[in-house]
Amino acid sequence: MLEKFDIAVIGGGIAGVSVAARLSKHAKIGLWEQEDLLAHHSSSRSAAVFISDYGNSDVCELNLITFHEMQSKYPGILQQRGLMSLEKNGEIEEFDKHAKSLSLSLISVNEAKEKAPIIDLKSVKQAAWREDVFDIDTDLLIQTFRKECLSNGVQIFTNSAINKLERNKDKWTLNSKIQSDILINASGAWADNIAQLANLKPKNIQPFKRSMARVEIDTSNNLSSLPVLFGSDNTWYAKPDAGSMIVSPADVSPCEAHDAWADEEDIALGIYNFETMVETKVKKLTSNWAGLRSFAPDQSLVIGPDSDATNFFWLAGQGGYGFQTCLAASQIAEDILFNQTSQVPNSISEKFSPYRFA
Numbered sequence: 300m301l302e303k304f305d306i307a308v309i310g311g312g313i314a315g316v317s318v319a320a321r322l323s324k325h326a327k328i329g330l331w332e333q334e335d336l337l338a339h340h341s342s343s344r345s346a347a348v349f350i351s352d353y354g355n356s357d358v359c360e361l362n363l364i365t366f367h368e369m370q371s372k373y374p375g376i377l378q379q380r381g382l383m384s385l386e387k388n389g390e391i392e393e394f395d396k397h398a399k400s401l402s403l404s405l406i407s408v409n410e411a412k413e414k415a416p417i418i419d420l421k422s423v424k425q426a427a428w429r430e431d432v433f434d435i436d437t438d439l440l441i442q443t444f445r446k447e448c449l450s451n452g453v454q455i456f457t458n459s460a461i462n463k464l465e466r467n468k469d470k471w472t473l474n475s476k477i478q479s480d481i482l483i484n485a486s487g488a489w490a491d492n493i494a495q496l497a498n499l500k501p502k503n504i505q506p507f508k509r510s511m512a513r514v515e516i517d518t519s520n521n522l523s524s525l526p527v528l529f530g531s532d533n534t535w536y537a538k539p540d541a542g543s544m545i546v547s548p549a550d551v552s553p554c555e556a557h558d559a560w561a562d563e564e565d566i567a568l569g570i571y572n573f574e575t576m577v578e579t580k581v582k583k584l585t586s587n588w589a590g591l592r593s594f595a596p597d598q599s600l601v602i603g604p605d606s607d608a609t610n611f612f613w614l615a616g617q618g619g620y621g622f623q624t625c626l627a628a629s630q631i632a633e634d635i636l637f638n639q640t641s642q643v644p645n646s647i648s649e650k651f652s653p654y655r656f657a
């Protein structure tokens with residue numbers, strides 16, 4: 300006997316839980332996650348930063364929509380932190396490009412030192428700044444969506460990989476025991492694998508590994524008030540987190556979908572580049588990890604029905620902005636699946652349609 304659902308969501312990261320929460324008032328929903336816990340992969344490994352100008356111009360529209368809903372409906376998720384880009388000798392072009400792409404304003408190095416006392420003015424030649432950059436409480440956000448799911452009757456199955464998909468007439472059968480009218484592919488780095496399992500064409504969604512280290516640094520300064528610090532040459536970024544600093548080498552390494560881990564050399568390089576720009580030294584490497592940022596070829600999310608099977612819904616290609624786009628993305632999914640209008644105009648949602656690859 301098949302267990303029946305209106306919508307089956309594959310993937311328990313931010314994409315899956317946010318869309319399941321959004322749709323939970325409309326339909327009987329099941330969510331399947333292959334790991335023991337939700338958010339085991341990319342969604343527990345991010346830098347947890349919200350930068351409204353991060354991503355291409357289409358993605359930035361999703362950032363803004365998400366920002367407004369996050370501020371109004373989910374108080375406490377965003378905390379202002381600020382962001383500073385730092386240039387050392389000889390990277391003037393990269394610095395200008397970086398500052399322009401993130402809409403940063405040039406500030407004097409003395410002002411930069413006031414805002415971030417750990418920076419080393421012997422190394423920092425220029426600085427640019429933006430106040431309205433936020434920390435995202437990603438754990439709280441995931442838990443909030445999970446609770447919303449559970450209170451609206453979503454069934455969440457962890458330790459439950461979907462490894463067989465069959466399409467009969469207008470219904471999907473999952474693992475030969477679950478039936479669903481609609482399938483949502485929110486499987487992150489595995490999005491193309493799920494399409495192949497469904498006998499559909501992949502969208503060339505490519506995972507890229509990015510590493511991160513948690514470090515203790517030797518300083519008497521109050522770390523918690525530091526902004527996010529970026530090397531404008533894109534070789535490192537860092538921010539305070541729970542009493543220590545997290546430092547990333549900003550690596551972009553293409554790979555297959557897998558449970559990613561950090562490469563020691565990447566971590567060492569990131570820490571070295573960070574240390575060249577600050578007065579202090581790293582005392583201790585507490586932990587390190589890596590996660591996958593998965594991008595479609597045009598770096599925009601893929602949201603909408605597949606052109607060869609309209610009840611296969613893509614929610615993929617979240618890249619480096621899965622948290623800061625999640626509410627706009629789930630809103631687009633609700634609008635399309637339930638044929639409704641919202642604050643997201645069609646002119647925006649159309650840009651993310653999988654039909655662009657057909």
Ligand SMILES: Cc1cc2nc3c(=O)[nH]c(=O)nc-3n(C[C@H](O)[C@H](O)[C@H](O)COP(=O)(O)OP(=O)(O)OC[C@H]3O[C@@H](n4cnc5c(N)ncnc54)[C@H](O)[C@@H]3O)c2cc1C
Nearest residue numbers: 310312313314333340342346347348461487590621622623
């Ligand atoms: C180092 C780093 C820094 C980042 N910084 C930021 C940031 O500052 N701000 C921001 O907004 N974003 C950031 N991101 C990006 C963000 O983390 C991702 O865009 C987001 O987590 C992707 O969410 P997801 O749900 O699509 O994927 P995931 O979290 O990977 O979830 C997909 C889930 O699908 C499951 N799955 C796959 N196949 C199956 C199957 N067959 N059956 C069942 N389950 C399956 C997987 O186990 C996985 O849990 C960062 C990412 C990294 C790696």
